[in-house]
Amino acid sequence: MFFGRERELSIMEEAYASNSFEFLVLYGRRRIGKTSLLKEFAKRHRILMYSAQEKNDSLNLADFSKAVQQFFDGRGFGVFSDWEAAFSYITGKITEEEKLVLVIDEFPFIAAENPSIKSILQHTIDHDWSEKNIFLVLCGSSVSFMEDEILAHKSPLYGRSTCHIELKAFDYFESAAFFPNYSHIDKLMAYGILGGVPCYLAAFDKEKSVRQNVASKILKEGSFLKDEPSFLLRQELREPAVYNSILEAIAAGATRVNDISSKIHEDVQKCSKYLSTLQTIRLVKKCLPCGEKESSRRTLYKISDSYFLFWYHFLFERKSYFELVGEENAADEIFRSENINMHLGRVFEEICLEYMVRLAKTGRLPFVPEKYGKWWGNNPSRKMQDDIDLLLLDRTGEKVIIGECKFRNEQFDKAEFETMLSRRAIFPFAKETAFYAFSKSGFSDWVHENAAAASVTLIEISDLFQI
Numbered sequence: 001m002f003f004g005r006e007r008e009l010s011i012m013e014e015a016y017a018s019n020s021f022e023f024l025v026l027y028g029r030r031r032i033g034k035t036s037l038l039k040e041f042a043k044r045h046r047i048l049m050y051s052a053q054e055k056n057d058s059l060n061l062a063d064f065s066k067a068v069q070q071f072f073d074g075r076g077f078g079v080f081s082d083w084e085a086a087f088s089y090i091t092g093k094i095t096e097e098e099k100l101v102l103v104i105d106e107f108p109f110i111a112a113e114n115p116s117i118k119s120i121l122q123h124t125i126d127h128d129w130s131e132k133n134i135f136l137v138l139c140g141s142s143v144s145f146m147e148d149e150i151l152a153h154k155s156p157l158y159g160r161s162t163c164h165i166e167l168k169a170f171d172y173f174e175s176a177a178f179f180p181n182y183s184h185i186d187k188l189m190a191y192g193i194l195g196g197v198p199c200y201l202a203a204f205d206k207e208k209s210v211r212q213n214v215a216s217k218i219l220k221e222g223s224f225l226k227d228e229p230s231f232l233l234r235q236e237l238r239e240p241a242v243y244n245s246i247l248e249a250i251a252a253g254a255t256r257v258n259d260i261s262s263k264i265h266e267d268v269q270k271c272s273k274y275l276s277t278l279q280t281i282r283l284v285k286k287c288l289p290c291g292e293k294e295s296s297r298r299t300l301y302k303i304s305d306s307y308f309l310f311w312y313h314f315l316f317e318r319k320s321y322f323e324l325v326g327e328e329n330a331a332d333e334i335f336r337s338e339n340i341n342m343h344l345g346r347v348f349e350e351i352c353l354e355y356m357v358r359l360a361k362t363g364r365l366p367f368v369p370e371k372y373g374k375w376w377g378n379n380p381s382r383k384m385q386d387d388i389d390l391l392l393l394d395r396t397g398e399k400v401i402i403g404e405c406k407f408r409n410e411q412f413d414k415a416e417f418e419t420m421l422s423r424r425a426i427f428p429f430a431k432e433t434a435f436y437a438f439s440k441s442g443f444s445d446w447v448h449e450n451a452a453a454a455s456v457t458l459i460e461i462s463d464l465f466q467i
Contacts, residue, residue: 002040003198004174005033008165012041015135015163016099022135023125023160027146028167029282030232031199034139037167038103047101048072048090052109060110061086083117087124094132103137108145118149122156144280169196169305171354173467179206184461185440186210192347193218195306200225211335218315219327229311236281242266244316246274247303250284251312255300275301283308290373290391298376306347313343341408348407349374349389352438355464356390356403362467366434370395381425388423390436400427403436412439412458414446421454 015022028034035051042049048071050064064086065079072093080086094100104110111117129136140146143166150157151164175194176187178201189210194200203224204213218225229247233240245264254263257275261268278284285304288296303309314334315322322330334340353372359365360372369392379386390403404420406412417437424433435456437443443451443458451458 002036003177004170005037005040005167008037008167009041011163011165012137013044016045016101019096019133021125021130021132022162024135024137025146025150025161025164026137026139026167027143027150027165028141029143030141030235031197031228032167032169033198034141034167035105036198038105038137038139045099045101047103049103049105051105052107054109055113057110057114060113064104083114083120084124087120087128090134091124091128091132094129094134096133099133099135101135101137103139105139106141107138108140108142108149111145111149119156122160125157125160143282170198170201171196171358172351173354173358173465175201176465178202178204181206182210184465188348188351188461188464189344191351192306192344193310195308197305197307200228200307211331214334215327215331218311219322219330221323221327225307229308229316237277242270242274243278244312246271246278247283247308247312248316250301250303251309251316255302257299257301260301287374289375289377290388291371291375291393291397300376306350309346310343313339345405345407348438348440349405351464352403352405352436352459353390355438355459355467356392356401356436358467360392365392365401366432367394367399367401369393369401375426377426379423379426381422382419386423386426388426389438397427398429398431400430400433401436402433403438405438407440409441411441411444412437412447413444417447417450417454417456420456 012024015024026034026037038049041047048068050067052060053063061083062079066076068086068090069076080089090100090102125136138150149155151161152158172188172191175191175196176182179187179190182190186209190201190204193210193214194204203217205217208216217223220226230240230244233243237243242264245266246260249260249263252263254260257268257271260275261271264271275284279286283303283305285302287300287302288294289298292298303312325333356365356372360369372390372392374387374389375391376387377385388402389405390401392401393399402420402423404416406416420435420437424430427433433455435454436459437447437451437456438459440461442460447458
């Protein structure tokens, strides 16, 4: 089934409804659902769609010729002499009565073999299509290529696109639609393990428990998710061994570049370069304390895909062992481990931030935040290094929201409450400070009795789904 993507479909529908030339650049990392989005759009409209493959230019041109001729004439009559001839043929078929939608999926595969295709398209757009009733969509999984070779100033196609979409993972709320019969806790656990990549979410059986799915859909030999991270790295990167080591180090808690370098015994400069590549394919994100400048020396690196984080945390090193004990015993061992709570606790902070972003978009926060994220540094009140799970700041820095997130089996009690309030001292110039406390297991009576007086909003798991 197709879930979500209302905003993206709305952008595409708006482009389709116009009477002028439209050019959408659609991109996003592998498995994120680009082709599913295009197929959903194709259910509503007749489109000419060609999916390029990793083969030479002549073969892609031959396949494109067949697709074009079949679409317009119902039969093939030969291969166009070149791409100019193919696009010229399309130009002759455009009418004012019906919008022609031309989709070229995995466009980077064509450009890799024939870099001139970008200039050919640019010339076609400028001289033939700019005044025509055509909706061109170029789609690709190589984020760096689509940004640098299509959208960037140096590209021949720069300035021709009328809209662009980077398709991103679902948040926790959208992901819950895949598991309508799960409890709220199980929905969060599934999201904490799989993240928001539609292809991964769809791999789970919604009729089975989270633990059963981990056994049968992740740990079982031959299952799609079992080796997905290593398979994707081999597709995307030339030296997967180094990238594997970096991702394993981050999953184990080495989040600073010096710590990563030390853990994997590689040069800091080399690690930085590889981390940059992992950022371009959207597997790692660079994090700064909320409110600090890009030049901050307190940079951390995190795995941005929850399934990769889960896989490198639990499976990568112990893969051979888990194969020996079998998927059922391996699943039991994972869910008995304290590490599962640590993993889900890290993801829970991201979930709570996604919730706050949703509130901000609907005007239900005390102010609209200019900056938001996590914070770490010195707490003068406690005279020690401290961190804030959630921090939201307005443009002036005079309005602050501080959040505390607890995903554990004990209630949020007085000690956590007072620690959270002590973080007000980190922002002495704030004129307004509000607090949000998130707890998997609810709050003690004492916290309930004192929350309102301290400007603390209490959020339980069920509240996360009441948006």
